[in-house]
Amino acid sequence: MQIFGVDIGGSGIKGAPVDLDRGDLTDERYKVLTPHPATPDSVADGVKEVVDHFGWTGPVGVTFPGVVTDGAMIRTAANVDKGWIDTDARVLLGGRLGGAPVTVVNDADAAGVAEMAFGAGRDRTGTVIMLTFGTGIGSAVFTDGVLVPNTELGHLELHGHDAEKRASSKAKEDHDLSWEHWAHRVQQYLAHVEMLFSPELFIVGGGVSRKAHKFLHLIEGVNAQIVPAQLQNNAGIVGAAMRAAHGA
Incomplete structure (x- = not known):
């Protein structure tokens, strides 16, 4: 089974399809620079560019560098624009990706989940x-x-x-x-x-x-x-x- 993953960071936005059986990327990841200021709209454009690079149309998981509740709501934004706070990232990114199902998760939580399942x-x-x-x-x-x-x-x-x-x-x-x-x-x-x-x-x-x-x-x-x-x-x-x- 494959699902697309995107990692939003303070310096870059990177993503690729992921083989969930192996816990590994199925293709070389694609990366764009995180815009500055990293506003919701500008970052959403970057996410779209990464996803569109692969022609992906299915569900997408996205990390965010801050507190995320209910797989959608952004509560803090220490290293990106404060306009993210109280943004429903699922709605924003799903709309930018043509209605694709989007799940948003704290970036380190996502990395930890992967390492606990497939890594150290x-x-x-x-x-x-x-x-x-x-x-x-x-x-x-x-x-x-x-x-x-x-x-x-x-x-x-x-x-x-x-x-x-x-x-x-x-x-x-x-x-x-x-x-x-x-x-x-x-x-x-x-x-x-x-x-x-x-x-x-x-x-x-x-x-x-x-x-x-x-x-x-x-x-x-x-x-x-x-x-x-x-x-x-x-x-x-x-x-x-x-x-x-x-x-x-």
């Missing part, structure tokens, strides 16, 4: 936390495989700031941090999250997961196992398609 969290019990490092920091918390949605742990306070302002991939780029310096910030963040939730496993996702060998070994003093996401930056696309298949 497969067959794991206890508390598992997926953290996606990109424009911000997304989070997905699982207890014995059950998702606690919309946790948004990237907005925990760390040294007087939102954690994502210090430890996201964007923070590394903005402040031209070395891998060692950035890993120290990530270590402080993980230690804070571990103090609150005591997970058995951290899964590190987002685009930076492709470079896990550059920084994971530098993180010390965290009791939980720390592993890179196996689906890497495709996890959000796969998870979006999975949620669409089950109507969120």
Whole structure:
């Protein structure tokens, strides 16, 4: 079975058809830059461009970098235009896609769902936390495989700031941090999250997961196992398609 997945991020909108039996893309993903400002209409245009690239006409799962309720309603918009707040994204995107059924889910929740089914969290019990490092920091918390949605742990306070302002991939780029310096910030963040939730496993996702060998070994003093996401930056696309298949 195939469903189309789209991952809306702070820097890019990417998508592809997904084989739900294998948990993998059936074609090379297509990506467009996230518009700035990332208003609902401009982002919807980007989603349409990605979906139209493949000539897809069936159901579509879409991730969003913020709190999403009922598979449709946007409640927060930290890294996109505030005009998204209280937008029914299912109606907006479904209309832009010619009436296609659309399911919308928090981006990190989608990535986590995919990793728990097909990646680093497969067959794991206890508390598992997926953290996606990109424009911000997304989070997905699982207890014995059950998702606690919309946790948004990237907005925990760390040294007087939102954690994502210090430890996201964007923070590394903005402040031209070395891998060692950035890993120290990530270590402080993980230690804070571990103090609150005591997970058995951290899964590190987002685009930076492709470079896990550059920084994971530098993180010390965290009791939980720390592993890179196996689906890497495709996890959000796969998870979006999975949620669409089950109507969120």
